[in-house]
Amino acid sequence: MITRRDFISRASAAFAAGMVAPALIKDSDILAKAIGAGRKSKSVSVNDKINVGLIGCRSMGWGDLACFMTHPDVDCVALCDIDRNVLESRAGDMEKMRGSRPALYGDYRKLLDRKDIDAVVIGTPDHWHCLQMTDACAAGKDVYVEKPVANSIAECDAMVAAARRYGRVVQAGQQQRSGAIWHKMKKYIDSGKLGRISRVNVWANFNYAAILNPVPDTPVPEGVDFEMWLGPAPERTFNPKRFHGSWRMFWDYGGGLVTDWGVHLLDMALWGMNVKGMPKRVFATGGNFTYPDNYAETFDTLSVIYEFEDFLIQWSNVSIESGPYGKCYGLEFKGTNGTLVANREGWEVIPEQQRIEAETCQPDNLDRENHVSNFLDCMRRRDADTACTIENGSFCAKYAHIGNVSARVGEPLTYDDARKTFHDRRADRLITPEYRKPWKFPKF
Ligand SMILES: NC(=O)c1ccc[n+]([C@@H]2O[C@H](COP(=O)([O-])OP(=O)(O)OC[C@H]3O[C@@H](n4cnc5c(N)ncnc54)[C@H](O)[C@@H]3O)[C@@H](O)[C@H]2O)c1
Known part of the structure; x- marks a missing residue:
């Protein structure tokens, strides 16, 4: 996989060496066209104030926006949510924070029509990301899109295509990419001190994967535009357990723990191991084994093995909140000289028979703030090479999705990934979701 990061580094290496190979001219041409070539709205420059709009205001979207609001040169001019209760409450929060109420929308397309918005933050459920992100790109906005960037493999590809076609700066919300401890971890692994790494174990054991005590479908709550919440997902009646927050455990809207936590942690495993393409094979199995009466469709118990030439990456989740090294989530790189164990609370190296020194690294807990600052800097520089590009977000999301497809x-x-097939009819049916009319799967 060639990312735009690769384009940039290859093009600059050739430039520094005083030679520009024909292939690189082509790559950098694409880059030059990609950056700052938005069709409908102007792109910000160094001294401009940046206007943002938020789509999906309840939890993470709001948390992201709060980081944008720590920048005095950023204004939030519009909020969009299909739940009037959430929208009004967030408008009040914004008024307290900044002294004025942003414009409020129930339909994100109206927000995108505004010419004064430079960037949108997308904090909606996963099944909405692709349409909203690609529409935002087409409207000339830069985009901070929450992870997993999409709810299917084909949507991941469409989002990469949209960012390139419309020349937008995009940050995927995998904030660990802007965390100092993770960069130090990568440097440590790259030093080779761990020896030959044969396995990376990744786990996330959270009980929110179990949706217990199901309730019957109910009338749609007052103030909620449920039709617009469902969007491209299949028609159904309203059920409170498939709505705010818990939607991520139902296939039409999310992919369970492996897409929710997996994209953060698998990203670190793939980055650490310098993986650039799809694995040779993926083997997965799972079910609702912890709680057989689990109302969730996604699996409360799942194991995925990604097979590479000379190592394995293994994902596992279970809904019991404990795990190896006393951590309910994390990852371990197992090398011949030692094991590096990491999560957001830090990392440590455990030597194998004293072959290397023990080491530890503590976090500064600024991942999300740094991630937002990086996006704003990239917007101003018209630099598509954000800390977590849409190419990278898509890459990790595909890893999570192929695990689910195998299971x-x-x-x-x-x-x-070149031919877009698993060479298995049942698996291939899970590559592209069927969008409910009138929504159309975006094509570029
Ligand atoms: N980066 C992280 O660490 C992190 C952490 C948590 C969640 N997330 C991601 O953030 C996203 C949102 O998750 P959440 O937990 O905040 O979900 P949530 O259900 O709490 O909030 C989603 C909001 O989107 C609104 N919404 C739904 N459809 C909409 C539409 N068509 N237009 C406008 N608004 C719409 C809902 O009404 C709700 O207010 C998910 O993709 C999730 O994976 C990321």
């Missing part, structure tokens, strides 16, 4: 069809699979 859902119950087969080991090989995903051919």
Whole structure:
């Protein structure tokens, strides 16, 4: 996979060496076209104030926006949510924070029509990310889109295509990419001190994967535009357990723990191991084994093995909140000289038979703030090479999705990313979601 980061570093290496190979001219041409070539709205420059709009205001979207608001040169001019209760409450919060109420919308397309908005933050459920992000790109906005960037493999590809076609700066909300401890971890792994790494174990054990005590469908709550919440997902009646917050455990809207936490942690595993393409094979199995009466469709118990030439990456989740090294989530790189164990609370190296020194690293807990600052800096510089590009967000989301696909069809699979097929009819049906009319799957 060639990312725009690769384009930039290859093009600058050639430039520094005083030679520009024809292939690189082509790559950098694409880059030059990609950056600052938005069609409908102007792109910000160094001294401009940046106007942002938030789509999906309840939890993470609001948390992201709060980081944007720590920058005095950023204004929030519009909020959009399909739940009037959330919208009014966030408008009040914004008024307290900044002294004025932003414009309020129930339909994100109206927000995107505004010419004065430079960037949007997308904090909606996963099944909405692709349409909202690609529409935002087409409207000439830069985009901070929450993770997992999409709820399917084909949507990941569409989002990369949209960012390139419309020349937008995009940050995927995998904030660990802006965390100092993770960069130090990567440097440590790259030093080779761990020796030969044969396995990376990744786990996230959270009980919110279990949706217990189901309730019957109910009338749609006052103030909620449920039709607009469902959007491209299949028609159904309202159920409070498939709505705010818990939607991530139902296939039409999310992918369970492996897409929720997996994209953060698998990203670190793939980055640490310098993985650039799809694995040779993926083997996965799972079910609702911890709680057989779990109302969730996604699995409260799941194991995924990603097979590479000379190492394995293994994902696992269970809904019991404990795990290896006393951590309910994290990852460990197992090398011949030692094991590096990491999560957001820090990392440590545990030597194997004193072959290397023990080491520890503590976090500064500024990942999200740094991630937002990086996005704003990239917007001003018209630099598509954000800390977590849409290419990278898509790459990790695909890893999470192929694990789910393998578990859902119950087969080991090989995903051919060039031909967009698993060479398995049942698995291939899970690559592209069928959008409910009138929504159309975006094509570029
Ligand atoms: N980066 C992180 O660490 C992190 C942490 C938590 C959540 N997230 C991600 O943030 C996203 C949102 O998760 P959440 O926990 O905040 O969900 P949530 O259900 O709490 O909030 C989603 C909001 O989007 C609104 N919404 C739904 N459809 C909409 C539409 N068509 N237009 C406008 N608003 C709409 C809902 O009404 C709700 O207010 C998810 O993709 C999730 O994976 C990221």
